[in-house]
Every structure is written in structure tokens, then in C-alpha cells.
Amino acid sequence: MASNLPLQLPAGVSDLLPPEAAALRQLEQRLLNCFRSWGYQEVMTPTFEFATTFQAGSQAGEEGALYKFIDRQGRVLALRPEMTAPIARLVATSLRRRELPLRLGYSARVFRYEEPQAGRRREFHQAGVELIGAGGVAGDVEIIALAVESLVQAGLEDFRLGLGQVAVTKGVLQDLALPPEAVAGIKSALASKDLVALERIYDEYHLEGERRRRLELLATIHGGREALEEARACFGRTAAAASLAELSRVWEALGAAGLEKWLFIDLGILRDFDYYTGIVFEGYVPGLGAPVCGGGRYDGLLAQFGYPCPATGFALGLERVLLARGETASACPGGYLVAGRDLAALLKRARELRSKGTAVVLDGESRSRQEAAARAAARGLNLEWIGE
Amino acid sequence: MVTNLLTLALPKGKLGQDALQLLQAAGLPVEGVATEARQLTFTFPAPGIRYLICRPTDVPTYVEYGAADLGIVGKDTLAEAGADVFELVDLGFGYCRFVVAAPRERWEEAGRSLENLLAGSRRVATKFPRVAASFFQERGLPVEIIKLHGNIELAPRAGLADLIVDIVSTGRTLKENDLVEVAPIFPSTARLIANRVSYRINYRRLTSVVEALKRAAVQGGEKIATTN
Known part of the structure; x- marks a missing residue:
């Protein structure tokens, strides 16, 4: 059969069939409930806004990653690539006079023009929270504890959350007083964990002995409390000391609360280096090639919207969580098939059953009880035949 | 898994x-x-x-x-x-190197300058379109990249492209095809x-x-x- 309609989808987007849609919706509800139970209220922002809003945000808002279009006044709009920048805009405008800290949550579709690969799609679902107006250790502890609980609630059992602190890296780099192009090279190599490029830069700028060792440790310190002690021994007298002490306090508090088994320290976790200002973290699940969640402190963003205040938060990628869980929701929803020839009677009986909370499918087409029984069996429903 | x-x-x-x-x-x-x-x-x-x-x-x-x-x-x-x-x-x-190479004659005519060489001709054949595109983009040189799957040295001979971007280890293939390296890209x-x-x-x-x-x-x- 010839058709002029395109039957294919563009790259990086997909349909969700009933079991997948049910699984995603269920996950979304669980996460929103979890956020709510921590006092985070849900907000919704427009699917598209002025592109400049997103460009103030993280790497996701970079030129190449935005889906942009032009309105009739010639202004540039874009589909949201993430939710943090829109929420920062919202807080700096509509919620400006509210008492801080603000606790906001969301679940939304986001859009990025990326090469579809390794769990990256051009349209995907993110659920997350932002804690705005809470600086320092208390805010970091709350957000990380909530991230752990979210992953548990999401049904992941075997996950780990890695904590880093970009301020340590920034402090160490500042102490080394290198030329700006060397700093830019080191930042980009550290962020992409390109240890080969780092070696090149060390050689090029004649970084030897203690200076070189510090940078090498930045890229490789990993573990639990002992990693923190190693870091303090090495960076204790640098500009990084204060931010490292902060990380230790966060670690101690989370450990004392019994969360240590989910956590590890890795100073090589930097995420978007220029955007984040303090403690950052990523959630990993064995066998899944990309993180399932990520977040951290971004004390500089709100100032870009004219409302300087500290903030931290995180987001989970819902498709990645489902992929990591590897199961789908049950395809059979259960319930009744109410069948018969008297349509009015069917509607009446169905209403009674639904009022008790069960799902009811109507069947006014079956001519006999046997026919209806076959239909009910095929769909995994209980039959209720109205008539003789 | x-x-x-x-x-x-x-x-x-x-x-x-x-x-x-x-x-x-x-x-x-x-x-x-x-x-x-x-x-x-x-x-x-x-x-x-x-x-x-x-x-x-x-x-x-x-x-x-x-x-x-x-x-x-x-x-x-x-x-x-x-x-x-x-x-x-x-x-x-x-070990090998990424290089830009051109027919010897063209290179001499262009006074051994990549800018001159690209003034009149801008088709680049390569097996590595991403590497080639980023090299020319960084230098602000507009080119048309033609993706091939092998024997890149044939392209300039056949008039398909003016330049090639390829990996070389000894440089023998270039020499045999009367091509010269006009710019290094990076070693590998x-x-x-x-x-x-x-x-x-x-x-x-x-x-x-x-x-x-x-x-x-x-x-x-x-x-x-x-x-x-």
C-alpha cells in the first residue's frame, strides 16, 4: 500500500507503548511523591522559552544543543534542554519575594540536539529537584540524601553515588598560577578524563614534583574516608583546603546517617566545570554506560537572572532508570470485561464496578457468553455477562 | 548486563x-x-x-x-x-600521523601556502570526516568534505578532490602517488x-x-x- 505520509520517526525520539508508558508514569509518580515527602513542591514551566534563558544555564544550553526557532516578532525561542535554568528564571521573577530556601521539584520532557548514542536521546524525561537559597553543608547533605532516596524509590538496588568537589580542583589550579591557556587545557582534559592530554600539558608547562603530583591526584583520588584523608594530606595547605573540609563534613554527616554504603568520593567527577561551584555528584548503575542521575551546587546561576543566591539540585534521567531496572510493567492491567447486548445495562453495571476502583472494559459486540468469555480470557480480564 | x-x-x-x-x-x-x-x-x-x-x-x-x-x-x-x-x-x-596532503604540482603552484591552495579548490577527500572538518573549521577555512572508505590517494588523481586528509606512517603511499604533506594535524x-x-x-x-x-x-x- 503506497502512502505519502512519512511513517518513520526522526532520530533520537521514540514512541512509548502501553507497558513502557505505564512504567514511566509510575516511576514519575513515585519520584514526585518522594520529592513531595521531603517538602519539594512541583512546578511546571513552558516547553519553550527565549533561547537566552537556557544559554545562561549549563552546557545543555549551548548553541549546538538547542532546538531553536523564531517567533513572528523575530525573537529566538528554544525547546528546554533542561529544567534548572527555567526554574532559576521562575524563582528570580514570580517567586522572588518568597522566603528562602525554596524547595521545588519537577518531572518534564527535555530536548537536546545531540548525536543519539549510548543512552542519549533528543527527547527524554527528567525528574529532579532544586534547593534554592540554602548554601553550605546543610543544603548539600539534604540534596545528596534525597538523591540516594530517589534512586532507592526508583527501584534501583545496586547503584552508587560518586561525590566530587569542583572547588577543590579550582583551588588547586589557582594555586599553580598557570597561564590561562594551560588552565583551559587542564580543565577540559580533567572533565573528559583525558589523562593522555593531561600528561602532555604537564610536560609542556614543565610541571614537576609536588605540583605535578597534586594535579595527578586530582584526577585519580577515589574511595571512601581514606580518599578524603589522602586529599587533605595533599591539598590541606592550598586554596582548596576550605572546600575540601566542606566535602569532609558532608561525607561525615551522610555516613553517620547510614548512607555511606551508597557513596564514594571521586575528585575526578567534575560534570560541567564552569557551571558548578561546589560539591557535585553522579549516580551509577553497573552495566549501564552512562550516569542515571547527576547534580550539584551552582551558586552562580541565579545571579545571572538578577537574584544572587546559592542553589543546589539534581535530575534523574527516567529512560536510563528504566533501562537500568531492565523490567517492564505488567502488560495486563487486570479488571473486568462487562459484556452483553443491553448497552444501557452495561454502562450501569460498569459504573458500579468502577466506583469500587476496578477498571472495566465494555463489550457490546459479543453475541454470546462464550464469545465474550474468549475475549475476556485473551485480555486477562474477569468476565461479567449481562443477560441470559 | x-x-x-x-x-x-x-x-x-x-x-x-x-x-x-x-x-x-x-x-x-x-x-x-x-x-x-x-x-x-x-x-x-x-x-x-x-x-x-x-x-x-x-x-x-x-x-x-x-x-x-x-x-x-x-x-x-x-x-x-x-x-x-x-x-x-x-x-x-x-604510531601514525594525520596529515593534509595535496598533489605536488598544486602545492608548488600555490607557493606552499595552505590558504593559497584553498583559494581556488576546496574539496577534501578523507576516511576521517570529523577530524578533517574540525581541522579546517579551527582555521576558518571553508571546505567541502567528501567521505571515502579507502584508497584516499586515488581521489586527487581522479579529479574527485583537491586535497586529502589521511593517516600516514612512513609516507610511502603519499610519495608513490606524487602527493606531498602540506600540513600536519596530529600524531596518533x-x-x-x-x-x-x-x-x-x-x-x-x-x-x-x-x-x-x-x-x-x-x-x-x-x-x-x-x-x-
Whole structure:
């Protein structure tokens, strides 16, 4: 059969069939409930806004990653690539006079023009929270504890959350007083964990002995409390000391609360280096090639919207969580098939059953009880035949 | 896929053979492993290591998706793949260079200047469109990139392209086709790469293998230096 309609989808987007849609919706509800139970209220922002809003945000808002279009006044709009920048805009405008800290949550579709690969799609679902107006250790502890609980609630059992602190890296780099192009090279190599490029830069700028060792440790310190002690021994007298002490306090508090088994320290976790200002973290699940969640402190963003205040938060990628869980929701929803020839009677009986909370499918087409029984069996429903 | 095996993706071909030598030098099991055989996976349950034998261009993909924890691949392939993986160690072998090359005559006519050369002609044939595009973009030189799958040196002869971007190791192919190198892009050697999640959550296990390979690579480099 010839058709002029395109039957294919563009790259990086997909349909969700009933079991997948049910699984995603269920996950979304669980996460929103979890956020709510921590006092985070849900907000919704427009699917598209002025592109400049997103460009103030993280790497996701970079030129190449935005889906942009032009309105009739010639202004540039874009589909949201993430939710943090829109929420920062919202807080700096509509919620400006509210008492801080603000606790906001969301679940939304986001859009990025990326090469579809390794769990990256051009349209995907993110659920997350932002804690705005809470600086320092208390805010970091709350957000990380909530991230752990979210992953548990999401049904992941075997996950780990890695904590880093970009301020340590920034402090160490500042102490080394290198030329700006060397700093830019080191930042980009550290962020992409390109240890080969780092070696090149060390050689090029004649970084030897203690200076070189510090940078090498930045890229490789990993573990639990002992990693923190190693870091303090090495960076204790640098500009990084204060931010490292902060990380230790966060670690101690989370450990004392019994969360240590989910956590590890890795100073090589930097995420978007220029955007984040303090403690950052990523959630990993064995066998899944990309993180399932990520977040951290971004004390500089709100100032870009004219409302300087500290903030931290995180987001989970819902498709990645489902992929990591590897199961789908049950395809059979259960319930009744109410069948018969008297349509009015069917509607009446169905209403009674639904009022008790069960799902009811109507069947006014079956001519006999046997026919209806076959239909009910095929769909995994209980039959209720109205008539003789 | 949750497994206790550490999976290492190895490339077929010459690079794979060099990689096997390095694995052996690093004390990893290689008994019976061949990169040119029909068998594509080799498992050593006792040390908990498995090798996957892949096409070189597929190694970054296996690692990026987490189907392999580690991989050995040429920097040339890695740069072209643009995969989001961690690049851990320069293993030193498999040396080659990315270069821009042009027919000798054209190069002389252009007064040995890339700008002049590109003034009238701007078609570039290559097997590495990503590497080529980023080289010309960084220099603000507009070109049209033509992707080919092999024997790039044929393109200027046949009038398909004015320039080529290719990898060379000795430069003999260029010479035989009367092409000259007009600009270096970057050198390439084999790299050890890691999946970004696996590297974080299996840190200890991965690190022991990574360190062993690193030591073997450094020793291998010194051996070459002394025999030279």
C-alpha cells in the first residue's frame, strides 16, 4: 500500500507503548511523591522559552544543543534542554519575594540536539529537584540524601553515588598560577578524563614534583574516608583546603546517617566545570554506560537572572532508570470485561464496578457468553455477562 | 548486563597483535587468544577477564555503551568516533600521523601556502570526516568534505578532490602517488580507554589492570628507545 505520509520517526525520539508508558508514569509518580515527602513542591514551566534563558544555564544550553526557532516578532525561542535554568528564571521573577530556601521539584520532557548514542536521546524525561537559597553543608547533605532516596524509590538496588568537589580542583589550579591557556587545557582534559592530554600539558608547562603530583591526584583520588584523608594530606595547605573540609563534613554527616554504603568520593567527577561551584555528584548503575542521575551546587546561576543566591539540585534521567531496572510493567492491567447486548445495562453495571476502583472494559459486540468469555480470557480480564 | 568479568575490547589487525604483546608483558592472560581467528570472545574465568575482538572502529562504541569496560584503540579511530569515553593511557605503539596532503604540482603552484591552495579548490577527500572538518573549521577555512572508505590517494588523481586528509606512517603511499604533506594535524598512537561508569564503580579492579598496562607500555617504550 503506497502512502505519502512519512511513517518513520526522526532520530533520537521514540514512541512509548502501553507497558513502557505505564512504567514511566509510575516511576514519575513515585519520584514526585518522594520529592513531595521531603517538602519539594512541583512546578511546571513552558516547553519553550527565549533561547537566552537556557544559554545562561549549563552546557545543555549551548548553541549546538538547542532546538531553536523564531517567533513572528523575530525573537529566538528554544525547546528546554533542561529544567534548572527555567526554574532559576521562575524563582528570580514570580517567586522572588518568597522566603528562602525554596524547595521545588519537577518531572518534564527535555530536548537536546545531540548525536543519539549510548543512552542519549533528543527527547527524554527528567525528574529532579532544586534547593534554592540554602548554601553550605546543610543544603548539600539534604540534596545528596534525597538523591540516594530517589534512586532507592526508583527501584534501583545496586547503584552508587560518586561525590566530587569542583572547588577543590579550582583551588588547586589557582594555586599553580598557570597561564590561562594551560588552565583551559587542564580543565577540559580533567572533565573528559583525558589523562593522555593531561600528561602532555604537564610536560609542556614543565610541571614537576609536588605540583605535578597534586594535579595527578586530582584526577585519580577515589574511595571512601581514606580518599578524603589522602586529599587533605595533599591539598590541606592550598586554596582548596576550605572546600575540601566542606566535602569532609558532608561525607561525615551522610555516613553517620547510614548512607555511606551508597557513596564514594571521586575528585575526578567534575560534570560541567564552569557551571558548578561546589560539591557535585553522579549516580551509577553497573552495566549501564552512562550516569542515571547527576547534580550539584551552582551558586552562580541565579545571579545571572538578577537574584544572587546559592542553589543546589539534581535530575534523574527516567529512560536510563528504566533501562537500568531492565523490567517492564505488567502488560495486563487486570479488571473486568462487562459484556452483553443491553448497552444501557452495561454502562450501569460498569459504573458500579468502577466506583469500587476496578477498571472495566465494555463489550457490546459479543453475541454470546462464550464469545465474550474468549475475549475476556485473551485480555486477562474477569468476565461479567449481562443477560441470559 | 551484570557480570564479574572485566571485559576488554581489542581491535582486529596489526594493532590487535601489538595489543596482545602488551597484555602479555603486563602479565595478563593471552594463551590461545588471536585477533585474526574466527573466535571473537576469549574468557579467562580465574583472573576474571574477557576479551572481545572487534573491528577497530567499533572498539569505542563497545566501550561507550558499557558492553566493554576497557578498550584498546588507535587515537585516529578514537578521534573520528567522537565517543564519550575516558582516555587513560598512551600505550605508545601503533604510531601514525594525520596529515593534509595535496598533489605536488598544486602545492608548488600555490607557493606552499595552505590558504593559497584553498583559494581556488576546496574539496577534501578523507576516511576521517570529523577530524578533517574540525581541522579546517579551527582555521576558518571553508571546505567541502567528501567521505571515502579507502584508497584516499586515488581521489586527487581522479579529479574527485583537491586535497586529502589521511593517516600516514612512513609516507610511502603519499610519495608513490606524487602527493606531498602540506600540513600536519596530529600524531596518533594506541590508547587505553574506559567506560565512564565502569571506571567509577569498578575503580579498584580497573585500576589494577590499567596500572599494569601502563607499566608495560612504559617498559616497552624504553626497550624501543634502547634498541634504537
